[in-house]
Amino acid sequence: MLDEAWSLSSSVALRPEPFGALAYHFGTRRLTFLKAPGLVEVVRGLGAAPDVRDALTTAGIDTAEWPTYVAALRRLADTDMIAPRTGGSA
Amino acid sequence: MTELDVRPSTPARPATGSLVEQFEYGLDAPICLTWELTYACNLSCVHCLSSSGRRDPRELTTGQCEAVIDELQRMQVFYVNVGGGEPTVREDFWHLLDYAVAHQVGVKFSTNGIRLTPDRAAVLARTDYVDVQVSLDGATAEVNDHVRGAGSYATAIRALDNLAEAGFEDAKVSVVVTRHNVGQLDAFKRIADDHGATLRLTRLRPSGRGADVWDELHPTAAQQRELYDWLVGAGENVLTGDPFFHLAGYGESPMPGLNLCGAGRVVCLIDPIGDVYACPFAIHDTFLAGNLLRDGGFGQVWRTSELFADLRSPQTSGACTRCQFFDSCRGGCMAAKFFTGLPLDGPDPECVRGFGETALAADDRAATIASRRPADDHSHRTAPAVRRPVPVQIGTRPGPSAPPVSACSESPLAGFTRD
DSSP: OOSSEEEEEEEEEEEETTTEEEEEEETTTEEEEEHHHHHHHHHHHHHTSSSSSHHHHHTTTOOHHHHHHHHHHHHHHHHHHOOOOOTTTO | OGGGGGSSOOOOOEEEEOOHHHHHHHOOSEEEEEOOOOBBBBBOOEEEEEEEEBBTTTTTOHHHHHHHHHHHTTTTOOOOEEEEGGGSSSSTTTHHHHHHHHHEEEEEEESSTTTTHHHHHEEEEEHHHEEEEOOOOSSSHHHHHHHHHHTTHHHHHHHHHHHHHHTHHHHHHHEEEEETTGGHHHHHHHEEEEEEEEEEEEEEOOOOOOHHHHHSOOOHHHHHHHHHHEEEHHGGEEESSSSSSGGGGGGSSSSSOSSSBBBBTTTEEOOOSSSEEETTOOOSSEEEEEEEETOOHHHHHHHHHHHHHHHTTTTOOGGGGSSSTTTHHTOOHHHHHHHOOOOOOOOOOTTTTTTHHHHHHSSSOOHHHTTTTOOOOOOOSSSSOOOOOOOOOOOOOOOOOSOOOOOTSSSSTTTTOOO
């Protein structure tokens, strides 16, 4: 996943909250809680970054924590909260 | 009431902690917002949470409703649960539905089905971001109509038929679980399945007119156990509109959803005249946070109401905190305690460990319940006509001693007799 281009799904809105953010998918009507401010920053940055690695770096995430973040991103991908960018390297 | 006024001022939110702990301190905007559009209703359900029936002349105008939707869009309230009263009897209901959807505010509306014609169902089937919940409180007309009124079962089933025939996917059949229908859960599930719909169960609350029938209608302790087992067995195929978190004390399986009272933290209610209450089950001055017309808009009320700040502070839960199940039920439902006359820091009246029953029996609650009656009641003033025998006696009329005389008699000599 690190070398792939991803972004927030087009049907998803992020709402900032003190603990992180709420992500709401208007299509599936699923509500997801992003419980770490760092993860919110990574997710917000996905669309503008060439790949996930770059999004993690830009958000200042320590490389030791990357596996945790990638696992969290995969869970978001499973529910279509984030999606691979078409035309990207995915 | 003073129960809510004795806690210390709002402490700072911890930087970390579980989601439940974070929710206790409230969110920037509600997740679950109920908006009752009108107090008018074609029915007079005996357990109506909002004592609805007659429209209130102060109800928000179309323009005021649009302004509320604009603000909800700015606050990113992703969807609202619209109810009433019967929301579809508002002339502008379908317009407001379209307006909300066009402004990224999804709508789930509850209806008794009265306006869900085949044409309307077809329009709804073509609209994204709309969920429909048809209320049904009995799997047979006999059980349903006893609570919701004559003909209401047929209306609801017709609405579900219309939705299914129009191709509307995944409507909800919304059931308030009572002593009379708890044995019909399988039958409810079949009705939902037959219509391509999902069953949604909610808890009977002693709110509104529900206070008058709660003693008679709320499930018995044995029935609560039956309900819990049924819910655990049904798993994710059945929705619980508000979690039955008071059942968590059975302890064997966690209840789905948020096991926490969300009032004023993640949940609230906008009533038809713009009053903002802590939750849809708590229409009473004690739980009134403000009015969105008078107090600077909904967001202002949500963020700055003293009541909500108080609800977002740690709650005192009395003896319940020493119970081994406190973490899963957190003392239960505030509104259920309030309207059954129990103290807010005591057990839920339906506490599955029986502490509620003890509290209900021990207290002289009548005066407390009377003092907690809501000021506003929009119930229909007339009861539906009841056909019953008219008592008459048939006898022989005594014969007239003289011709009848009346003021409108045509003869000027009426009443005179010749000497």
